[in-house]
Amino acid sequence: MSVSRAELRRHVAARPVWLCRACGAPWPCQPAKLGLRAEYAGDRVGLAVYLCGLLHEAVADRLRLRPDEVDPAEFFARFVGWTRPWRL
Template sequence: MSGVSLAELRRHVAARPAWRCRVCAAPWPCQPAKLGLRIQYAGNTVALMLYLCALLHDAIEDRLGTSPGDVDPTGLFSRFVGWARRRSPDSVG
């Protein structure tokens, strides 16, 4: 993603209640959003994890409100939080 500014990465925000990226329509957090969050929270993994857990809670609440029979806690955890637990610099996805 060389040449992409942090401002561009920050444009990749979630459209609720579907939790898809407003820019690229990928499931949020999309790859640019993950990279932006890693940069934004560099050196503060605890804050990043707390933020992502709060968003996970919101996503589960939204899913329960729109598709209660289609809630996959494991999948949602991996999507919202699991990626941030990886330590290597090239593990943004």
């Protein structure tokens, strides 16, 4: 099954809860990750830097909404950890 780039672009974060507007999954959801990997195909470091900025924003949002529900390891894995080298 092939997914179009237009479909992948629909998977954006709804802030401040950081859930996907298209599928409701925690963002970045799987389709968002696929889109980001395609967009940053030649720049894995750039992707990680971009997501580090979003990680910072997501943690700040969570601290304002639910300070007792901030798990740094979970946020790192969700936003940045998956950007480690991927196999083709």
